[in-house]
Amino acid sequence: MHNRAQRARMPSSSGYILAAGATAAVLFFLLWWMLRSGGDEAPWVPAGLAASVVMLVAIAAREVVMRRAWTRYILEQRRREQIKAETSQRISSSGSSQSDRRSRTLDSYSAALRSVQKRCAEADAPGALPEAHLEAYLACQEYLEGADDALRSSSISSEMRIQLRAGQGRVRVLAKHHMLGWARTSSRALTHEAQQRFRMSDKIETARRALNVIDSALKLYPEESELKESETAIHEFVASVKVSHWVELAERASFKGNYSRAIDRYRDALFYLSREAIREETRVEMAERIGREIEMLRARLKMSKIAATPTVQD
Incomplete structure (x- = not known):
């Protein structure tokens, strides 16, 4: 038939x-x-x-x-x-072919793990750019995603599951290390660049970029104390830039003898100081210093008004 x-x-x-x-x-x-x-x-x-x-x-x-x-x-x-x-x-060689596939799969993931470790070592080398840490982190994430896909399969052996989970544990440690390394080096470089800027707007814009780097890392590791400390330090830098700007304007007005305008500029500095997310002890210290300047200016303003008032002669 x-x-x-x-x-x-x-x-x-x-x-x-x-x-x-x-x-x-x-x-x-x-x-x-x-x-x-x-x-x-x-x-x-x-x-x-x-x-x-x-x-x-x-x-x-x-x-x-x-x-x-x-x-x-x-x-x-x-x-x-x-x-x-x-x-x-x-049908004739199902047993041997399955073992061969398992062997090839294990070899491929072992090779991928070695490649990730090599890239991580290059990122830790002296003179490496901050972007090298980010690339190493992305390589770790790619390995972890591939291992997760493999672990969801029901056809892999228990031996392979053990090896994949062990590899994931090592790569997760590397991923965190390089994400923190990227956040640390990038934020420091951007903060240093912000300090070298001349205009206040340029300083703040560059510092905001450093904050974006820290925020990206905090979304992944929200409990990391190093990131929180870096975030606080950058916020304090931004606050100091804004406050220093108004303090400088106040000092110029005071130098010219315009005490009323100087007091207004110091009050502007206090306004921005109250809005920025900085440590309370830093805020109190800066507010007290500005308050003393305002009191001195008020005294000078009072003395200038008294000096300008004509005396009545009998």
Whole structure:
């Protein structure tokens, strides 16, 4: 039955010619009937011409059509034979193939782990840029995601699960180390750059970039004390920049003898000091210093008003 089914699917040249002849005959009689019904005196002439054209086209295209049919047939046969061979091979060597796949999978993850460790070592090398820590962290995350996908599979062995979990533990430690390293080195570099800026807006903008770096790391490790201390230090730097700006304006006004304007500028400094997220002891210390300056200016303003008041003579 199987061989007969295969022979029935083989391309047949004679079958192709018979099909073309039948099509031409149907077309001939259909046109002949239509033309005769329309009153044509010689309906067989155009009907015969149309049928002849169909046969000529079919014969001319026979070689191309049959070649394509045989090509499809041969490819289909080869595909079936290949599937049968692969199936029998899997059945005969299922045990050994599964062990080989497990071995290859373990080797691939071991190689990936070594690659991650190498990149982490390069990031810790002297003179490495802060971005190297970030790249090492991303490599760790890629390994962890791949290991998670593998652990979700039900086809891996218990031995492989143990090795993957052990590798994940080591890589998680490396990931945290390099994320903190990137946050530390990048925030320090940006803070140093902010200190070198001249305009207040440039200082604050650069410091904000350092805060964004710290915030990115805090989202991953919110309980890390080093990150919290760095965040507080940068906030204090931003506060000092804003307060120093208004203090400088107050000192200029005081130098020019405009004590009322100087007092207003010191009050602006107190306003920004109260809004910034800094340590309370730092806030109190700066507020007390500004308060003393305001009291001194008030005393000077009072003395200047007294000096400007004309005395009444008896």
